Amino acid sequence: MANALYPLYKEALLAASANVSLNVNDATDGPFCALIDTGLYTYSTAHDFYNDLAGIIGTDQRISTPTVTTGTFDGDNLTYTSVSGASVEALVIYRKNVGANTTWRLVAFIDTGVTGLPVTPNGGNITVTWNASGIFTL
């Protein structure tokens, strides 16, 4: 699988649907990132919300200080603390909100070209460092 922006997220963007904005810096409302075991989750173009995910490892982290500038989404680096569980082969960025996870939009699936993936958690921290140029560009 290659990296992908979930097409149903793009559809929601174009339709100006609810809960699509990524430049929301709130503890329960904004972009988050999940560590994914692709042994339990397979990307699908039909996936749209968080409840479609499986194989989530560790505790999802919020991408704080998110920015959207000239089409590029960026945010702070992440630290997953004391992670254990199965191996992680992918990252999934999603847009959380205070509602049910059936309304948290899946944004991006990233599993290719990433240094440090796959990683087998050892109970220690896992950090995610985004590129200085940003996370993705539309």
Place this chain on the structure above:
Amino acid sequence: MDQRSELTRKFAAAGHGYPRDAVINAGGNMVINAIRQSHGGIAGAEAELADLYERMRAALRERHYMPDGSRREHHIIVPGPDVLFPAGAGAD
């Protein structure tokens, strides 16, 4: 996925939800059973077990702990947008 990785994943999945001691004990029994089936004498079996122990010890040190003895952190470094999603890619 190679056979080692595939089997490791299956073992990990099978052990999920069991107490740590149960997983370690079961893993040890599997090692012993695998070794004894290839050796008619204890000397050869113990030599293979000792070799395995050294490789496990090295892997533990190199992959999971820092030279100072503290637990190793894992670092995931994501390339830039133009690398993650080259022009024309990432459509679905």
